[in-house]
Amino acid sequence: MPQIEAHNDTIAAIATAIGQGAIGIVRLSGPHAVFIVDQIFLAKNKKSLKNLKTYSCRYGWIVQNKKKSGLEERIIDEVLVLVMRAPSSYTREDVVEIHSHGGSRVLALILERVLESGARLAQPGEFTRRAFLNGRIDLAQAEAVLDIIQAKSDLALKNSQDQLSGNISRKISELKNELLEILADVEAGIDFSEEAAVLNERENVLLRLRRVSGAVKRLLESSFQGRLIREGLKVVIYGRPNVGKSSLLNAILKQERAIVTPVAGTTRDTIEESINIKGLAVRLIDTAGILKYRDAIEKEAIARTKKALKDCDLVLFVFDGSRPLTKEDEVLAKQVQGKKIINIVNKNDKTLKIDLARVRRLCSKEPLLVSARSGAHIGELEEELFNTVFDKGLISTEGLVISNVRHIDILKRAFKSLGMCEDTLNQGYSMEFAALDLKKAVETIGELTGDIRTEEVLDRIFAKFCLGK
Numbered sequence: 001m002p003q004i005e006a007h008n009d010t011i012a013a014i015a016t017a018i019g020q021g022a023i024g025i026v027r028l029s030g031p032h033a034v035f036i037v038d039q040i041f042l043a044k045n046k047k048s049l050k051n052l053k054t055y056s057c058r059y060g061w062i063v064q065n066k067k068k069s070g071l072e073e074r075i076i077d078e079v080l081v082l083v084m085r086a087p088s089s090y091t092r093e094d095v096v097e098i099h100s101h102g103g104s105r106v107l108a109l110i111l112e113r114v115l116e117s118g119a120r121l122a123q124p125g126e127f128t129r130r131a132f133l134n135g136r137i138d139l140a141q142a143e144a145v146l147d148i149i150q151a152k153s154d155l156a157l158k159n160s161q162d163q164l165s166g167n168i169s170r171k172i173s174e175l176k177n178e179l180l181e182i183l184a185d186v187e188a189g190i191d192f193s194e195e196a197a198v199l200n201e202r203e204n205v206l207l208r209l210r211r212v213s214g215a216v217k218r219l220l221e222s223s224f225q226g227r228l229i230r231e232g233l234k235v236v237i238y239g240r241p242n243v244g245k246s247s248l249l250n251a252i253l254k255q256e257r258a259i260v261t262p263v264a265g266t267t268r269d270t271i272e273e274s275i276n277i278k279g280l281a282v283r284l285i286d287t288a289g290i291l292k293y294r295d296a297i298e299k300e301a302i303a304r305t306k307k308a309l310k311d312c313d314l315v316l317f318v319f320d321g322s323r324p325l326t327k328e329d330e331v332l333a334k335q336v337q338g339k340k341i342i343n344i345v346n347k348n349d350k351t352l353k354i355d356l357a358r359v360r361r362l363c364s365k366e367p368l369l370v371s372a373r374s375g376a377h378i379g380e381l382e383e384e385l386f387n388t389v390f391d392k393g394l395i396s397t398e399g400l401v402i403s404n405v406r407h408i409d410i411l412k413r414a415f416k417s418l419g420m421c422e423d424t425l426n427q428g429y430s431m432e433f434a435a436l437d438l439k440k441a442v443e444t445i446g447e448l449t450g451d452i453r454t455e456e457v458l459d460r461i462f463a464k465f466c467l468g469k
């Protein structure tokens, strides 16, 4: 953990969302936070904030000028002022929050007064950056704060909360400590010259190394699901014209979002909507199933469909159960081979005319029979959609799911260094070389929690935050 770094300036920002709200908050952090607010705050009980106990609040007004300045007092707003003294605060510095009415003009005026009285406007993420620099949280936890704010689904929120609680940080420091122990043994063994002892040592180091790299590998394996949890699942509805793709979109959304008509080729532009399925954010994209275009609109429709298909996570491939299978069905089904697919036979409310055995053969998977019109079996489809991605439940290492791109990159680099170290030992090179690879792996893993950091990395991470966080 980094040492507490003293900042002698006090930062301030509006901490609540811009717009109208019942309550708005201007937050300050730094050694002069209490003093600054005291300059512009008139307490009902006329007392100064100086002696207010930590975690207490006081009722009063933020004023344009205090009486003692000789000018007439003018009230900006009626407020509650909350004081949290160092080190038991979000930033580990003195923090003061001014709770006012939530109008954007009121908040701007209060912030102006705070800045005139000696605070500096905070950079995006600067409060959290101070929490990190002052050692209250590590870098992975600081990133989790941002993820909590940006979470689009319950699963994403839960994952970020776990990360903020320090579960990833704990696992990382466990792995790092293990590597440090191996490194110490390797370094101690470097001068060991007796043949048999060196061999033994080598085997032992290899065994322990493999354990660590296995754990890193499992963390990396969780990142596929981690990305889906974080960004949501991108699902494309595909199939030839008129099979009921748009009807299916509407049935899942439970609203008449897309135009549905008996005319083949109704949908041209891709239509995208988001929905939460079992706590997972899902982006559903309805497409056109045209194979050969007849005009410029259809040409563009095909281009857009292809683009959607290219980077989706899952395809809902729809057949019309009330008609026999066509050549078009076969051609389109071939286009999506290699993708994760759920096969759907729609219009199940009508007499089945499709040859299910042929559908099975074509898609090498059992189709799901539904009716977009009546809504029959749409619930099962949602279930199947979730299970197709999370087929064995959540893959995880002791409940850990890595979702942050920076973490994934770090783990990949660490995994590579560990592999190189193993190669060095396997090929019988000197232990000194192995020590070099090991050191590299330890350093790399340390980047995750911020043991090793550069201003550049911190700037990049905290710039993503909103003002006031």
Ligand SMILES: Nc1nc2c(ncn2[C@@H]2O[C@H](COP(=O)(O)OP(=O)(O)OP(=O)(O)O)[C@@H](O)[C@H]2O)c(=O)[nH]1
Pocket (backbone or CB within 6 Å): 240, 241, 242, 243, 244, 245, 246, 247, 248, 259, 260, 261, 262, 263, 264, 265, 266, 267, 268, 287, 288, 289, 346, 347, 348, 349, 350, 370, 371, 372, 373, 374
């Ligand atoms: N009986 C029955 N008719 C359906 C069902 N689903 C869709 N239809 C009908 O099939 C026709 C085509 O439906 P759409 O949802 O527009 O089909 P689509 O695949 O989006 O068609 P394009 O946009 O032209 O590619 C409409 O007349 C729908 O009412 C269903 O489950 N049962």
Ligand SMILES: [Mg+2]
Pocket (backbone or CB within 6 Å): 245, 246, 247, 258, 259, 266, 267, 286, 287
């Ligand atoms: Mg359509």
